[in-house]
Amino acid sequence: MEAAVAQCSHVAQIRQVVATSEGCQECLALGQRWVHLRECLSCGHVGCCDSSRGRHATKHHRATGHPVAGSAEPGESWAWCYLDEEVIDQ
Template sequence: MTNSQIPGIDTTVAPSSEGCVDCLAGQGPGWWLHLRRCAACGHIGCCDSSPSQHASGHARKAGHPFLTSFEPGEDWFWNTDTEQFYDGPHLPSPQSRPLTQPSPGPAGKVPADWQRHLH
């Protein structure tokens, strides 16, 4: 499918942050495992394995079902409504978190027992 055939993907919107916007704003424990990008508005949120699951929460609240990975080397789209993967269009850069930012991240916020907190 091309992006003109996938309503809900905006190929002009840049990412909102280099990390989970909600975690960085103090919502939840403040760290994440992996990052996801809303394909409609660029909101960066944490993945469903992360303690706060902000990306899926944003998708539900905003009615923006398409998320894409914001991790280096990953290029996929996920529809939270249909639970299907898609090949999607190229979105504005950056395509992922900075390579200098660890996963889990951000540096200095991840507890030593972080694996215990994953979903």
Template sequence: MAICTHIAESNDTQPRSTGCEECLEIGWRWVHLRTCLECGHVGCCDSSRGKHATAHFHDVKHPVVQSAEPGESWKWCFVDEALAP
């Protein structure tokens, strides 16, 4: 199975926060965290109230996030709807 070019070209980017940036600002809780591999934005997953990782993609078009959960390293491309372990 071929990996999309966005995932193949993504970088290991340091997270800008230890929690969802938007949820921390407004006092919401999140379920899981995702880190944008282009700018380091940390957003919550689609199971969370804010869905801020997906919102970040729609706002700035950065295509790839990586799970920020302990023990997980998978990546997701919003453009190609592709998952890489």
């Protein structure tokens, strides 16, 4: 018997968004580089991942409370819920 898998309670807040930039907005303004990009699935803000110097995607979540960011990397279709701390397959 398999254990039930909990599903993120914030999936319903995911919206179809348009990316606000082609790179991390804050890194571009600061002249910094990033490792990977994340897109806020509430508003389209593009920020860098936590492996990047600025960790701007997480900072965006903390500033706005927007719960879910998706990978903005080509060929990747997953998202991360900051509140439930779990990966969401899209």
